[in-house]
Amino acid sequence: MNDPAIAVDGLTKQFRGGTRALDGLSLRVSRGGIYALLGPNGAGKTTLIRILATLLRPDGGTALVAGHDVVAEAGRVRQLIGLAGQFAAVDDHLTGRENITMIGRLYGLTRRAATSRAAEILTRIGLDTAADRQVKTYSGGMRRRIDLAASLIGRPQVLFLDEPTTGVDPASRHDLWSLVRDLAADGTTVLLTTQYLDEADQLADRIAVIDHGRLLTEGTATELKDRTGAAVVELDLPPHQLDAAMTALQPLAPRRDRDRILLPAPDGPLTLRHAMGLLDQADLTPTDIALHGPTLDDVFLALTRHNTSRSARSTA
């Protein structure tokens, strides 16, 4: 049990068309908690999930799930994982209950065990009242939940969720998030891919940012934000005071953004207090003040932009 949930080393995968989906990716996910793979479309997130779920064979490198090699011990890995995909792979003509029971039987549960566990899961995900309706009558959010439920019936140690909330309305999205948090609280390791920064920020204990099949950075949301740069102070002033304010704030390296002045705030609130002091001395009063930390957006854009320009240069 001391093995990491997922250990990926130098994983490469090139598709027949020549696209290099994974380019020497290495990653370690420890047990328990929620881990997010964040990256733009085509970054290699889905390819990684497919390799970890034994659906695709890597060209090079190794990948272990719960200590088992995904190629050499694929059968063992399949007993330990659950997979829910972008496309909600459930059967339209079957009822929610039939879908989950069927997957339970395929996980090797007896008919009785599959039936009782399905009932338990349906209650848990709040679909017990709709359980005996055919899935084709479900809303998009309900389909995702049934898909997720189907992946739970085998009591997976590691659960892969490939873009679990893509195309889902905001309310269902929050429902799905709390469901995923619940699962992680039970000790299941959740690896999810997302292209939504807020999803990674809200949900994940740790985040890996990947692009062009490479790991760009990895850490907690806070660590990533800290690494990108410090907080920023934003000051709004009446237009006629802007030039005077720029002069007064010179020691803090101000930057004009139309009617607004931005100051890097490496010391957070202290920088803010310093700025207020300088403005006070110059007898200037801002109409609005804000101090905010960097968002994951900043991290993401900074990293992927850098990476894009680098790879553009390398192909040129």
Added chain:
Amino acid sequence: MSAAAAYALGISRAAIHTGVITRRNLLANLRLPDVLILSTIQPVVFMLMFLYVFGGAIQTALPPAAHGQYINWLIPGILAQSAVFGSAPAAYGLHNDRTNGILDRFRSLPMARSAALTGRTLADLIRNTAILGLQLAVGITLGFRWHNGLTGLLSALGVALIFGFACSWLMAYLGLAVRNSEAIQAAIYMVVFPMTLTSSVFLPTQTMPGWLQAFAEHQPVTAAANALRGLTLGQGALPAGHTVTADALLAIAWAAGICAVFAPLAVRELRRGLD
């Protein structure tokens, strides 16, 4: 655990999983009443069409074993044709399962690999049994009479179903190998129509031009149609030199051959997603 015990466990696991998937595919049939009704009526409508369109013209060209009735000639042939047509759902079904991500889900489960395919072909076998049974029942009410005993009739049904089951493997392969939905439709027609029309399903092959006749007399659908005709009408319904037993065995051999070629190909296509 000994190797033999592990093997036995593997077999029973595969059987359970095949059962689960077969049930799932059959339920999908029942849950789509429009598809169920249309796919059941269609073979009967085809039968009526051929019976009344061709019947009058052909009456005089029939061998004596038909007892002067085209329906006696047509029913065994059309059962062979329906067995072939009835295998098409394997192609559509597997294609949809792949597109919807269901095959991926199955492949990520600790289940018997083969079950996704055997569960499909078995479900189609059961469906075909119902459709052929209905077609035969309608044929009998319209005047079809068998002249080779009930055993002959039931054997004919059995041969038709075995042949249809073999075709399901071919269709399973097509459904997995052709990735485009529209191309699948065309691929199915390319197999189904030429094979059934250039056979002895509707008409004796003697009137075809020589080159076509050579093909028609030796292709698998003709073998199946001849076997069914022999088993239901007796020796006299067969071309000179053929015997009922030999034709029945030939049809079964074709079925076995089709399975032997296309089942491994279908399995290979199922795995192909891996690389």
